[in-house]
Amino acid sequence: MKKTILCCFLLTAFLTNAQTDTDAIMMGKQNFCVGSIYQYSSWKQYWEGSIKRDNLNMGTVSTKSISMMGNYGISDNLNVLFSLPYVQTNASAGTMSGQKGIQDLSLTLKYMPIEKNIGNGIFSLYVIGGFSTPVSNYTPDYLPLSIGLHTKTGQIRLMGDYQIGKLFTTISGTYIKRGNATLDRNTYLTDEIHYTNKVDMPDAIAVNFRFGYRSSRLIAEAVLDNWVTQSGGFDITKNNMPFISNTMNTLKYGFNSKYTFKNLPELSIVSGCNFVVSGRNVGQSNTVYGGLFYILNLKKTQKEDEK
Structure with a gap:
């Protein structure tokens, strides 16, 4: 859905994207959020x-993060997005100290080839491709206190949205391809000994509803998200630390909101939470987030500069 004024993996200890x-x-053409x-x-x-166990x-085990994020409208139907988080982990007991640092840079192209009236509502189809890469030399071999998996990742997502009046439903499916970690x-x-420093990472599939x-001015939504690791992963061995190529499955539900200020429509505030209800080789995590976004009309700025 095209809106000029609207902007806007959970694996336990890792960052949940916004x-x-x-x-x-x-985003509308030449608008930058x-x-x-x-x-x-x-x-x-x-x-x-x-x-299910206690440790x-x-x-x-806690994770704090602050992310810089942006979304630029190349056209009304094509957007480019980025995200760069700073992450800090901590354990309240024991001798293991947490990690902190800049994690992975994510770049995403979001394309809407179809937007049409169907029945009493509007149906939109989206094709989304993304890539992420580590930007610091953090170690992934320190779970569950690593700040990431330190692997290059590509993903492709197909998403459909249907809105009647002000009510909507959205469903998407994503395939995540992951490169080797070092x-x-x-x-x-793993389930056998490997004489190498290269780890073959399993791919994953995610479904979001x-x-x-x-x-x-207002978006309020309930979310159900399921992440399933594909073949190649394995379970944490008994009384051992997790490993980066473990099977990591999560089913979580959550709530998101976004409010745009009436007297300053360029500014919006976002907030949300999510809760893991079942999983495999992951923590039963609870997450809350909040943030501010501002939209710059670069087309308007360009015209003013030409005067």
């Missing part, structure tokens, strides 16, 4: 394979 690439909102989101996530219990040696050691153990209320 979902700008999974909503059915497009930029802002920042703060997020806090924590868990005490986790799944070792399918068995008293670590207490509560460790600072020459051997490691959301429904709610959408107007020019």
